[in-house]
Amino acid sequence: MNSASLNRLLCPQTVAVIGASEDASRIGGKPIAYMLKQGFAGTILPVNPKRETVQGLKAYPSIDALPETPDVAIVAVPASAVLDTVTALAKRGCAGAILFSAGFAEIGEKGAALQDEIVAMAKAHGMRLIGPNSLGMINPQTHFYGSFATGLELGFPKPGNVAIVSQSGAYGAHLMTAAVAAGIGLSAMVMTGNEADLTLGDIVDLLVEDPNTKVIALYSEGVKEADTLVAALERARQKRKPVVIMKVGQSALGQAAALSHTASIAGDDRVFDAVMAELGVVRVQTTEQMLDIARLATRGIYPADNTLGVFTVSGGAGVIISDAAALHQLAMPPMPESAQKKLLELLPFATPVNPVDTTAQVLNDMTLMRAFTESLVVDGGYRSILGFVTYTATAATTGDRLREELKSLGQAHPDRLFVLIALGDADKLRRYEEDGFTVFEDPSRAVAAIAAMGHYGQAFDRQPKQTPPAMAAITLPDTTPSEATAKAILSAAGISVVPETVCTTPEQAIAASQALNGPAVLKIVSPDILHKTEMGGVLLNVQGDDQIRAGFQTLIERAKQHDSAARIEGVLVAKQMQGGVQCLLGIQRDPVFGPMAVFGLGGIFVEILDDVVLHRCPFGEDVALEMIHSIKGAPLLLGARGQAKADLKALAKMLAKLSAFAVAAGPKLQSIDLNPVFVMPEGEGVYAADAVITLQP
Amino acid sequence: MNSASLNRLLCPQTVAVIGASEDASRIGGKPIAYMLKQGFAGTILPVNPKRETVQGLKAYPSIDALPETPDVAIVAVPASAVLDTVTALAKRGCAGAILFSAGFAEIGEKGAALQDEIVAMAKAHGMRLIGPNSLGMINPQTHFYGSFATGLELGFPKPGNVAIVSQSGAYGAHLMTAAVAAGIGLSAMVMTGNEADLTLGDIVDLLVEDPNTKVIALYSEGVKEADTLVAALERARQKRKPVVIMKVGQSALGQAAALSHTASIAGDDRVFDAVMAELGVVRVQTTEQMLDIARLATRGIYPADNTLGVFTVSGGAGVIISDAAALHQLAMPPMPESAQKKLLELLPFATPVNPVDTTAQVLNDMTLMRAFTESLVVDGGYRSILGFVTYTATAATTGDRLREELKSLGQAHPDRLFVLIALGDADKLRRYEEDGFTVFEDPSRAVAAIAAMGHYGQAFDRQPKQTPPAMAAITLPDTTPSEATAKAILSAAGISVVPETVCTTPEQAIAASQALNGPAVLKIVSPDILHKTEMGGVLLNVQGDDQIRAGFQTLIERAKQHDSAARIEGVLVAKQMQGGVQCLLGIQRDPVFGPMAVFGLGGIFVEILDDVVLHRCPFGEDVALEMIHSIKGAPLLLGARGQAKADLKALAKMLAKLSAFAVAAGPKLQSIDLNPVFVMPEGEGVYAADAVITLQP
Structure with missing residues (x-):
């Protein structure tokens, strides 16, 4: 999509609500109520043939009657009326429609057919669709609430830089509510529904271009359009926008039965892991991990050479953090010797290595705290600094002084990632956040999130990979090839197979074996014998002309005994591999x-x-x-x-x-x-x- | 300890504070200030020779001057004065002393010697010690605050049934503060300090007997007295008191170098894992996991045959929960067919298997919600029931009705473990907790905690294990035995080794090999040749008298060539094992x-x-x-x-x-x-x- 269309879809100025309801608790009423409550920056155009006004706004009897073309339309009409609605919107030149309506592909074939018809109509006029069966889309920057999520009753998201895209409506709304509770500001929230038109990858693609979005958090239940998603994620990587994904259904996918070994290996969730790792996307298992990483990522600091320096008022916390860093392979090199010496002179009971354990003494003299933390930044040179200050961050006797020292340190070093483990009053903790210190309660979770920032850095800085080997198009046979044919095809493509020859006479076999320079393996060749080993059709370690001749005859005899009607094409003489x-x-x-x-x-x-x-x-x-x-x-x-x-x-x-x-x-x-x-x-x-x-x- | 002493230590009636301070911000002042603020149920006796009163209480010039014998004394005097203080307390018949004072074993040998002297004095009079270098002990049931933890400034723990024991003072205080924030009520909080007398195991032993303690949560940095701890944990298991432990230092321990393969295997953190698993203790990696499990465990429901039944308003959440259940090996059998049919009749769009997905429809008709959840309990028979209701639990339009239905269900089935995933206002969520529904925000964390309850049930119900084989005392030699001697010792104890004989002549070797009934392995036997294989001192697959004779001679010659001074004791003839x-x-x-x-x-x-x-x-x-x-x-x-x-x-x-x-x-x-x-x-x-x-x- 070009950037004008993008802008119309993500930041609509004029929004029509088709099926607008006076009742703020109905799905056609909620979006209007939310936008009125929060003060949507643009124009709301309710469409309702039965009313003069809807929730105090002038209503219009039809799409054609609208005074201007809407950028986006919210469609909250029964499934049977959606096609007509979309047709009218598309013809009016609307950029996009958000289809709340359910009763399409999710209910079976008939619904799917109707859905296809709707998409075709929209596409014909260049209009894009979100849904159907979508809980909608939100842009907290402009207070555009194209959603009927009840979770908004608990609190509206504040504007910010994290975009959440969810393939589940209800879980998406849960995520949004949890993000609001965690104090995460959002640039967009999109629930993709049935993905009849715009898929997860399309939305990612939009967000990569969205200047308000710095971090993209995805909840996925299954990828519909892999190529679009892969391309969008690769563009996000190149644009240094971190993407965190929660993809569910590991256990179910793992059970998908498959025939060959390779199939049973590849047919599980590790395919998804492998692809995400390749694209620099961090995959998480839980909602908390997702929100932790998204929250920290909004700092915009992704050190490819990530190292962790720790200051702590508790030796125990230092051990917990070290364990977690080891688990997440986050480097914690020691402080330089000279700095250690300096710190010991300041505070003889300190442990100055890394973690730097100041002991609780430091709380009596906050200039010491400043000296220690500054030494971590300047002398230690760590890219990420984690401070375990627990309740001292907010306690009446220590909180204010601590904040003052840390604030000036943070301001002096805007290139570092600063994280605190702190407890206490939410308002007091929020002030540390405003100072640039991301606050966690649990040290293990903090370390996991810090490690993820390093993964992003490495993915963003990654050198271009080598070009795959050039290969002309391969023509495969129409039926499953035999072992010999398969090897011949592979060999022709430069994939080396064990040297082998199909021989039809003992003499040919002897000649072939002489060229091997070592013992041979003999195998019967017949399209009618699939399990060679079981019927004695493979002979190992055959050497010398006499053995080869005898082996050849043995295999032919066994094959005939096994199945007198079997077509016998000969005996394969292959090099017996040794070692390796x-x-x-x-x-x-x-x-x-x-x-x-x-x-x-x-x-x-x-x-x-x-x-x-x-x-x-x-x-x-x-x-x-x-x-x-x-x-x-x-x-x-x-x-x-x-x-x-x-x-x-x-x-x-x-x-x-x-x-x-x-x-x-x-x-x-x-x-x-x-x-x-x-x-x-x-x-x-x-x-x-x-x-x-x-x-x- | 007998129950009277236990009671005096955990629930003191009379508490002396030695080194009592008027200044509520000093370590000798804080415990008094905390107890006065919260209303300690017993008598506080400040000891301060310089003051008539301390914080409004009558002060006494010395321990001898106290009007009655304290149950417990809090000792906040300099290290040099601790021995005299402990002596005076012990002689007065005080049951226990909590030593805040630092400057003992943790600073080196001199401090350790002083510490030993103090312990000996206390022991001689039957007085027990917590610390020294301890942040103290708290009993929220009686408002006994024998601690100077600053974390209490943020909020005092409410009385409850979880006891936390921490080997770290500062991290223990962090844990306590986090527990308070999570709404967990405490029966006791003990920070063991240097463990000069009472160790982690001793405290666990006390808590197993404590009627207020239903759940024990431990934070450990290293076990000092394994036998005491193991015995106490086994008693906890037998008394069906769940124990959750966070033991830190995995990564550091894993690096401990060791020589033999077995050493490098056993010398790591898995020893601790193995012992905890044996004792039915759930080991966690993070503070959050610890508090999650402790919180849920206070319900007192530990189903050995744990199964999980799930109802959800979001299909996505159902998948997340299924994934987590698979990860934690928590069974989620399907609903009975008849129940599925019944539910589909009630709500045709529902997915009635397990997870039971009611879709958001159920929110419009809460009697449906009741029917579905009740069917999980009654028809499904699941031991644990997890409901994903997210913000609907607290939203104005749904919260009250939902709570009403769930409350009566919980009351009707007090033997089931009920857990909700819910978001929103803390007070509203607390009411669900009061109704018997433990509330989590994150579904994955909830499943982990539910799985732990099943582990406890299995550990508590475990049948007694078989008696280990009887074995008389083994006398080992004084120096490292040779391979042959080691085998002889093991063989005598009934551990079968490969049949073998040490032979000094080729004839003996031939005779020995004939008894083997198959090929032999020959090995040189010399206390001076450690690396037999490297010098060609092992021959495999030797068969027949001639080969045996030749092999014998070859080995003797090679040994002499290798080291002409080597003492050669002969050639070992052993059976060549085949297969297996x-x-x-x-x-x-x-x-x-x-x-x-x-x-x-x-x-x-x-x-x-x-x-x-x-x-x-x-x-x-x-x-x-x-x-x-x-x-x-x-x-x-x-x-x-x-x-x-x-x-x-x-x-x-x-x-x-x-x-x-x-x-x-x-x-x-x-x-x-x-x-x-x-x-x-x-x-x-x-x-x-x-x-x-x-x-x-």
């Missing part, structure tokens, strides 16, 4: 985010320990290397337990190529399973020993 | 909790994946089996990946025996490392193939 580390490389098409690459060590690591990493395709070797290093079992590839260091370079190259292959193969591809892949010692390459490609049904 | 699953069984003496048993799969499972379980020694086969099943790699022992099911019975027996051995061997034992232990298929036994026993330095 066995890994699994795979692709699984996610229904939302498309092909995902999967990497892990083979065997128990995948099947029992679930030690795998996922990434959206395609990606380059740099990302592949990061993936390889991120699994728990990585030390086995790096030379643990006396093993040779594995050929990581070749492994990364194969993984990146596989990711490019998955994209080049297009939507026909369902999954690829390379298992095992032999990762040989450094310089000796990687080889897929088995390959399964499945196609979309 | 390799495990690690170990013992590591924890500095706090004594010998801990360690179990895990061998190799990468321990070294890279850290997949081990710990338990305090000794224990029976039932506990051993639970341990075996609890590791992530357990499927490998249960027949995963086509393996035979391992001999779990024999494995559990060995683990239980090892735990008994660790106790029977006494404090001389530092660690035992059985690695690998071959766990053979069912019925074929377990065999330790290597054994290392180390002694305490």
Whole structure:
């Protein structure tokens, strides 16, 4: 959307309410009552054919009768009247409509068809829709309350810089109410409803451009348009707007049954985790974490080189904070020696390392408090400063003096992130917030939020990634390829498989084995024998012409015994791999985010320990290397337990190529399973020993 | 302590304040000011030789001059005067003294010596001490404020049933202030200071007997007296008093370097986790979790068969709650079919399974709300009921009606745990609390607390465990035993090792190998050769008389070449184990909790994946089996990946025996490392193939 349309939708000047009600407790009455109460900056145009006025405002009998074209219309009419309403609005040139009305896609096919018709009509005239079945949209900056959320009865959000977008109406309203209670100012609140037109990603896209929005908080129950969302989140990252997301339904998704190993790995919630991590979005599990992070993020300080310096009046709190920092991998380097010495001279009982424990002594002499905190900022150079001052922040005997010292410190160092753990009277705590100190009650929660600011910083500063390997479009066969065909397709795309030949005579087999320079694996090749191992169709470690000849004959005989009608295409002679580390490389098409690459060590690591990493395709070797290093079992590839260091370079190259292959193969591809892949010692390459490609049904 | 002494200490009638100050902001003045302000139910006797009165109370020049014997004395005099003060109090027959004074063990050896002298004096007269260096003790039931915590300025705790014990003064005061803010009533608040006499465990022991205390919340920085604490926690479990503990210092402890594998496993924070789990104590990571659990636990409902039934006005909230329940392994079975049908008849748009989603419709007809919630209780039979009602709980249009319906439901079913997710005015929310509904703002936190109630129920109902195997005292040698000696000691105690013989001639070796019924392992035996494998001193898979003879000679030659001065005791001939699953069984003496048993799969499972379980020694086969099943790699022992099911019975027996051995061997034992232990298929036994026993330095 261009910025004029954006402005009309997010900050409407003229708002029509279709189905406007005199009764302030009805859904057609609430938005008007809220806007009148809070003083909406623009014009409200109620539409109601039965009344002269609505809640004291002049009412109009129809959309056509409106004296001017509304920027936005709130639609609170029965489902059956929505199409006509949208048609009239669209024809009038309205920029957007917020559809409260329910009874569409959420109730079944008939509703869905009507919904489609409405969207088509709106699109034809360039009008955008929020909903239907939406609890609406709010802009506290202009007091635009295009919502019937009852939660507003408890308090209207104050204007601020956090935009909340929720795919749930009721939970969105809960979030908004909790945000109001936490003192968070909002730039926008959007409840997307059925997302017939504008989806979560579209709204994010609007907010990235909105100058009032500094922080975007999302509540999601399922992504409808992955490409739009991914693009919008990537734009948010580039524009240094932090996004925090709460995506629910982990446990249910985790249960989705799937057939192949890769499928059961990729078909769970970790796909979403992987994509959010890639885009620099912080994913949280709880509403509190979401609001904590959003609140702190409004400070606009995102240190990529985040470090935590702590001052505390309690040694115990220092330990709690250190534990939490370790948990969140937030660095807490010690103070410089010289500074430690200086502090000890000021206060011999202090612990000056980091956390800097001033003991309660400091409360008797606030100049000491200033000296200690200033030393953390200046000498320690920490990017984030956390002070545990608990009730002393507000207690009558200490509060005012403490605030005075801290305030001037904060003013002198606007580039640092200052956080306090403090308790007491809400008004007194709010004053610290106004001074630039974000206040938490719980030290563990504060540390989690501070760590998130560092994650944003790293994501914002991230260097462009390597270009994925170039790959021409791949044409997959129309039916599921055999192992040999799958390997041939992959091999042609530069993904190295174990050297192998399909042989139809013992002589061919002997010739093929001589080229292997070592023992061979023999496998029967037949489209009618799916479970080779079970019928004795695989022979390992076969060496020498005589053994090869005998093995060839054994396999042919076994196949005939197993199924006299089986079509036998020959015997596959492959190199018997020795040593190396066995890994699994795979692709699984996610229904939302498309092909995902999967990497892990083979065997128990995948099947029992679930030690795998996922990434959206395609990606380059740099990302592949990061993936390889991120699994728990990585030390086995790096030379643990006396093993040779594995050929990581070749492994990364194969993984990146596989990711490019998955994209080049297009939507026909369902999954690829390379298992095992032999990762040989450094310089000796990687080889897929088995390959399964499945196609979309 | 007997109950009379307990009563004098926890609920003193007469309190002396030694070092009483007229100035209410000094540590000798604060307790008096607090007690006067709140109306202490007993007598305050200030001791101050320089004044006639203190804060309006008659003051006495000395302890001897007191008109009656105080139950408890608050001691706020300089460190140098504490010994004389304690002596005078002890001689007067005072039951206990709370020592605010600092300058003892926490400042070094001299202070520690003085502290010891004070304890000895008190003990000689049967007087107990809290502190020194303690922020004191509070009993809100009687308004006894034996504390100088400034946090009390923000609000005094209301009387209630939660006792908080803190090893940190400043953090304890923070906890108390946070508890007050969360509306939690306290039965006692104790800050244990240096624990010169009464330790954390002693205080827990007092509180288990205290009729006002229903829930015990502990903040610990390190356990001084493990036996006392363990016994007190076990008594709490038997008396069905829930204990929640926050023990800090995980990350620092995790860094404690240790030499053997077992040491580095046991020497971390998981020892504490294991012991708390054993005792039914819920360990939390944050202050909020601690207060959440304590608050909910005051309801006194601990369902061992905990199930969660959910009603919600938001589908999204239902998903969040389901996710959280899955995370905390809290069962959410579906409603019975008949009940689902009934609810759908009442409200066709409802989702009646569990969560029961009433949609916001229910707010228009509160009799529906009653029908739905009642059906959860009566038809669903859930032990815990969680309602997501958010701002509707307090909104003007819905709050009162909702409360009315819920109140009568709660009253009709006092055996269920009722929790609400609600937002809004604090006074309105408090009324739900009074009706028996515990209110949370965050659904995830509520679910975590509800899950904890089930853990308590299971711990309280737990059947007595099996008696550990009987074992006579074990006499360990005075120096670290060799592998062969270690195995002999363990074998004599009934712990089966791989059959082996030390042979001094090739003929002996041949004879020994013939008895093995399979291939042998040969190992050089020399007290001078520690790293056998590195010098080629181990030969695997040796079979047949000729190979045995040749192997014997090879090992002797290699040993001589390696170190011509080495004392060679012979060659060990052991059975070459085939198949089975390799495990690690170990013992590591924890500095706090004594010998801990360690179990895990061998190799990468321990070294890279850290997949081990710990338990305090000794224990029976039932506990051993639970341990075996609890590791992530357990499927490998249960027949995963086509393996035979391992001999779990024999494995559990060995683990239980090892735990008994660790106790029977006494404090001389530092660690035992059985690695690998071959766990053979069912019925074929377990065999330790290597054994290392180390002694305490």
